[in-house]
Amino acid sequence: MTRLSGNSKHSVRMTVNGRAHEGYAEPRMLLADFLRHELGLYGTHVGCEHGVCGACTVLIDGVPSRSCTQYAVQADGASIETVESLADGDTLNALQAAFRNNHALQCGFCTAGILMSATAFLEETPAPTELQVREMLSGHICRCTGYDGIVRAILEAAGVQAEGKAA
Amino acid sequence: MAETEVPTDGSSGKPGRWPDRWIGKSVPRKEDAALLTGSARFIDDMEPVAGLRHAAILRSPYAHAKITSIDASAALALSGVYGVVTGEQVAEYLRGIPSVVRTPIRFMPIAIDKARFVGEPVAVVVARDRYLAEDALDLIEVEYEPLDAAIDAEAAMADDAPVLHDVAGSNVAGHRTIINGDPESAFDEAAHVVSLDFHIQRYSSTPMETYGVVANFESVPDRYTVWSNFQGPFVIQPLMAGALGVPGNRLRLITAQASGGSFGIKQGVAAYIVLLCAVSRILGVPVKWTEDRLEHLAASSAATGRSGTVTGAFAADGELTALRFRNINDMGAFLRPPEPASVYRMQSTLNGCYGVQNIHTENYLVVTNKVPVGLNRGYGGTQFFYSLERFMDHAARELNIDPVDLRRRNFIDKDAFPYETPGGSVMDAGDYQKCVDELEARADYQALKKRRDEKRAEGKLYGIGIACAVEPSGSNMGYVSLAQTPEERAKSGAKSGANSSVVISMDPSGGVTVQLDSTPNGQGHATVTAQIVADALGITPDDVDVITEIDTMTSPWSIGSGNYGNRFSVAVTDAVVEGADRVARKLKIMAADQLECAVEDVELVEGQARIVGSDKALSLTRVGTQAHWNPVNLPDGVEPGIYETTTVTADLDGPTPEDTVASSVTYGAIFDLAAVEIDAETGRITIEKYVSVHDVGELLNPKIVEGQIIGGFVHGLGGAMFEEMTYDEDGNFLSGTFADYLCPTAMEVPDFEVGHVPTPSPKTKLGAKGLGDGSSMLAPAALTNAVADALGRADISPPLTMPKVWRWLQETKA
Numbered sequence: 001m002t003r004l005s006g007n008s009k010h011s012v013r014m015t016v017n018g019r020a021h022e023g024y025a026e027p028r029m030l031l032a033d034f035l036r037h038e039l040g041l042y043g044t045h046v047g048c049e050h051g052v053c054g055a056c057t058v059l060i061d062g063v064p065s066r067s068c069t070q071y072a073v074q075a076d077g078a079s080i081e082t083v084e085s086l087a088d089g090d091t092l093n094a095l096q097a098a099f100r101n102n103h104a105l106q107c108g109f110c111t112a113g114i115l116m117s118a119t120a121f122l123e124e125t126p127a128p129t130e131l132q133v134r135e136m137l138s139g140h141i142c143r144c145t146g147y148d149g150i151v152r153a154i155l156e157a158a159g160v161q162a163e164g165k166a167a
Numbered sequence: 168m169a170e171t172e173v174p175t176d177g178s179s180g181k182p183g184r185w186p187d188r189w190i191g192k193s194v195p196r197k198e199d200a201a202l203l204t205g206s207a208r209f210i211d212d213m214e215p216v217a218g219l220r221h222a223a224i225l226r227s228p229y230a231h232a233k234i235t236s237i238d239a240s241a242a243l244a245l246s247g248v249y250g251v252v253t254g255e256q257v258a259e260y261l262r263g264i265p266s267v268v269r270t271p272i273r274f275m276p277i278a279i280d281k282a283r284f285v286g287e288p289v290a291v292v293v294a295r296d297r298y299l300a301e302d303a304l305d306l307i308e309v310e311y312e313p314l315d316a317a318i319d320a321e322a323a324m325a326d327d328a329p330v331l332h333d334v335a336g337s338n339v340a341g342h343r344t345i346i347n348g349d350p351e352s353a354f355d356e357a358a359h360v361v362s363l364d365f366h367i368q369r370y371s372s373t374p375m376e377t378y379g380v381v382a383n384f385e386s387v388p389d390r391y392t393v394w395s396n397f398q399g400p401f402v403i404q405p406l407m408a409g410a411l412g413v414p415g416n417r418l419r420l421i422t423a424q425a426s427g428g429s430f431g432i433k434q435g436v437a438a439y440i441v442l443l444c445a446v447s448r449i450l451g452v453p454v455k456w457t458e459d460r461l462e463h464l465a466a467s468s469a470a471t472g473r474s475g476t477v478t479g480a481f482a483a484d485g486e487l488t489a490l491r492f493r494n495i496n497d498m499g500a501f502l503r504p505p506e507p508a509s510v511y512r513m514q515s516t517l518n519g520c521y522g523v524q525n526i527h528t529e530n531y532l533v534v535t536n537k538v539p540v541g542l543n544r545g546y547g548g549t550q551f552f553y554s555l556e557r558f559m560d561h562a563a564r565e566l567n568i569d570p571v572d573l574r575r576r577n578f579i580d581k582d583a584f585p586y587e588t589p590g591g592s593v594m595d596a597g598d599y600q601k602c603v604d605e606l607e608a609r610a611d612y613q614a615l616k617k618r619r620d621e622k623r624a625e626g627k628l629y630g631i632g633i634a635c636a637v638e639p640s641g642s643n644m645g646y647v648s649l650a651q652t653p654e655e656r657a658k659s660g661a662k663s664g665a666n667s668s669v670v671i672s673m674d675p676s677g678g679v680t681v682q683l684d685s686t687p688n689g690q691g692h693a694t695v696t697a698q699i700v701a702d703a704l705g706i707t708p709d710d711v712d713v714i715t716e717i718d719t720m721t722s723p724w725s726i727g728s729g730n731y732g733n734r735f736s737v738a739v740t741d742a743v744v745e746g747a748d749r750v751a752r753k754l755k756i757m758a759a760d761q762l763e764c765a766v767e768d769v770e771l772v773e774g775q776a777r778i779v780g781s782d783k784a785l786s787l788t789r790v791g792t793q794a795h796w797n798p799v800n801l802p803d804g805v806e807p808g809i810y811e812t813t814t815v816t817a818d819l820d821g822p823t824p825e826d827t828v829a830s831s832v833t834y835g836a837i838f839d840l841a842a843v844e845i846d847a848e849t850g851r852i853t854i855e856k857y858v859s860v861h862d863v864g865e866l867l868n869p870k871i872v873e874g875q876i877i878g879g880f881v882h883g884l885g886g887a888m889f890e891e892m893t894y895d896e897d898g899n900f901l902s903g904t905f906a907d908y909l910c911p912t913a914m915e916v917p918d919f920e921v922g923h924v925p926t927p928s929p930k931t932k933l934g935a936k937g938l939g940d941g942s943s944m945l946a947p948a949a950l951t952n953a954v955a956d957a958l959g960r961a962d963i964s965p966p967l968t969m970p971k972v973w974r975w976l977q978e979t980k981a
Contacts (some may be wrong), residue, residue: 042212043205047375048460052905083205096203103874107689108202109375109427137913143375143428144689146877147913
């Protein structure tokens with residue numbers, strides 16, 4: 001494993017949202033801080049810095065990951081997707097549009113992380129049950145919505161009608 | 168929903184495709200696109216001034232300790248550290264903030280000679296970046312002399328308890344008794360007297376975005392400029408300026424574009440605004456600080472904890488004739504303004520939904536070695552309705568009357584509105600019997616009671632809980648002074664009213680912009696405002712831009728500004744309606760001049776000013792922009808430009824010498840029913856049914872209303888089932904992460920059914936009432952009632968965690 005000096009900044013290269021980025025980070029700089037303050041991608045939010053709330057979730061090589069509990073240097077060479085990747089210009093993608101239609105957000109602070117988890121979830125589970133959606137969502141804390149709109153939105157994006165919770 | 172089908176962009180401007188009104192429709196939110204694409208900007212996304220340095224805060228590890236020395240030399244020697252500021256240094260620039268209560272205790276945002284709760288700031292490091300600043304915290308040597316801590320509020324009242332504030336000599340920072348009516352006689356004459364001890368814990372709505380402040384002191388002229396996610400109430404702004412020793416116009420507060428939730432909690436940002444202002448002044452650099460989650464849970468704010476006793480007098484037929492409350496309020500280490508508002512917000516609605524006329528209330532304000540309390544969703548209502556509605560369910564059991572029936576026997580009659588309560592509120596409108604009809608129908612109450620019988624016959628633990636509340640909205644700024652005696656009030660200046668300000672403008676290109684003073688944190692204020700203005704001007708919500716940031720140097724604002732007390736839908740909307748009507752009137756006068764017709768014959772519809780019943784019309788842009796481009800030729804009496812500033816107040820006077828006050832503009836109502844089954848082996852509670860019926864008056868945007876109601880319920884669910892800011896007996900804080908402080912996730916939220924029985928408010932222009940608190944005030948009562956019913960015991964208190972329920976089950980078995 002490469003040894004990095006603790007006191008100096010190191011070049012970190014990664015592909016973010018399909019575009020090559022380079023920035024500089026001390027080894028202890030969190031990936032979330034790197035994305036936000038080094039690369040200027042402020043759409044990723046930090047809610048707890050201990051991996052529980054899920055607000056900072058991004059996709060690292062396609063896998064939903066907490067960007068607050070890993071270092072930027074660990075993601076050197078990785079391909080990362082953040083919330084900024086989802087819309088096509090001004091046009092919301094199907095998941096984002098479903099969030100809007102179902103009032104799945106209020107303050108919107110937790111939303112980016114949920115969108116990223118849901119993106120990966122729907123790729124693996126294209127026709128989820130409500131319970132599966134809720135289990136996936138349980139890795140995120142939202143304090144505004146009570147989750148119902150989010151559940152409906154994800155089911156709508158999957159093309160599944162919301163049924164009873166036992167489904 | 169069918170009503171969402173109407174497009175809200177300008178393209179919908181085809182005849183016949185416009186709705187009669189935008190208000191009342193589930194118009195999609197204006198706020199969403201920016202939030203969904205990651206382009207909305209929150210406070211931590213901002214670097215509003217060049218040369219920012221970053222702060223980290225050293226906090227007390229002790230609940231109660233003298234600070235004997237602070238040695239920051241090693242921290243200052245660290246490369247990249249710009250300075251370290253201690254409480255003693257801050258005290259040179261910052262005066263303690265007094266409470267409305269006559270006590271010598273002053274709130275300071277940093278400990279000076281003594282720390283009074285775990286997490287209280289002790290020193291501030293400013294460095295090149297946050298990482299370095301936190302490194303430096305470890306290098307500061309603080310000598311503490313630990314003292315015994317006062318943690319339990321009741322114990323803290325004892326003569327021999329450790330005293331937090333030597334200047335006060337006691338932990339009882341305030342004690343008031345207020346009597347409305349003649350409770351003594353009612354108790355003497357009662358057929359039944361029922362009493363219940365209660366306790367509700369301190370918890371917090373923990374917004375997902377923590378506090379953030381950027382403070383910049385400029386020395387020529389002396390001025391503090393602060394960017395933050397403070398949410399008001401802006402009555403705190405003059406207090407902050409006073410603490411800093413500057414006139415109000417030298418403390419410029421600017422809020423961020425987006426705010427990641429608050430639920431009242433971000434009122435507490437005020438403490439850090441003044442602290443970081445002082446730090447910026449002392450070090451001469453702009454300073455940015457973003458709170459981390461541990462700091463937030465340990466040291467931001469909490470809901471007031473309350474224990475006490477409710478006693479009620481009943482006539483033989485179950486009529487509630489008097490209530491007596493003895494409340495011990497756990498205020499934390501200070502009475503931090505606007506406290507003790509949490510204790511007095513419900514003072515004039517202590518009758519709840521009932522016609523009871525005689526009420527005796529005794530409140531103790533007790534300081535303890537815990538984080539100070541403040542606004543939290545349901546502010547003061549959660550604690551009050553927990554006590555009242557636990558009491559009513561308990562009394563029903565004692566009197567052997569069905570709990571729904573007992574409430575029905577005591578409801579204020581629908582024909583009695585407007586109804587003046589014993590505490591002085593004038594409740595605007597309601598039909599509580601009909602609300603409960605709806606609740607019973609939706610819950611199928613009779614079948615549910617049969618189900619309970621059947622379950623119990625099988626040996627299962629099954630319970631039903633009921634709770635109801637009124638929802639005061641649009642706060643009278645005068646109510647907090649109920650904490651003073653009438654004599655004390657007479658000496659201080661009179662306070663009343665509920666101001667709201669709005670600016671509506673049309674720019675030289677025809678763009679319509681509205682500036683609000685409501686500092687929303689996700690409640691969709693921009694959307695509803697655009698609906699109102701679109702209706703008034705005959706345009707679409709998409710044609711209206713809404714600015715929700717406040718800048719106290721350039722925005723209209725007043726002490727009532729901010730996002731609290733369910734203010735938006737009752738107070739702010741009135742200002743928007745008034746302002747939009749003024750603009751519409753001006754546009755009609757201008758249009759009449761150009762169309763050569765009477766003003767009364769002009770209607771603003773479909774983006775046009777049109778002569779009613781004809782095709783003769785001008786585009787609204789064409790009409791309005793004349794105020795900019797052609798001011799010389801405006802009709803007589805029309806001022807150039809379109810820039811209407813409107814400030815309105817609700818007609819709410821301050822407290823009377825008899826200690827009554829109309830606390831709020833409107834009084835919605837909420838009726839909740841919970842049915843639970845408890846696993847006798849594990850103590851696990853399954854919420855089988857939760858039904859909630861609301862009277863929010865007119866629904867301005869049904870989808871937003873629904874979101875607020877569900878969200879409020881889940882806050883109440885958290886408080887009922889999981890959430891507590893826990894301390895050990897020494898005052899160590901035990902719930903500093905989201906793995907220890909448990910908020911409901913999507914798996915814990917049960918099916919939640921909502922019904923509406925709206926009675927339009929005669930007090931607001933749109934007939935709306937407030938709705939933000941909702942079941943956050945009631946779920947702890949309804950769910951505890953259900954669990955008490957299932958367990959057959961009254962001496963329980965939230966949070967109803969599995970270990971606690973299991974212990975109660977073991978006690979019952981033994």
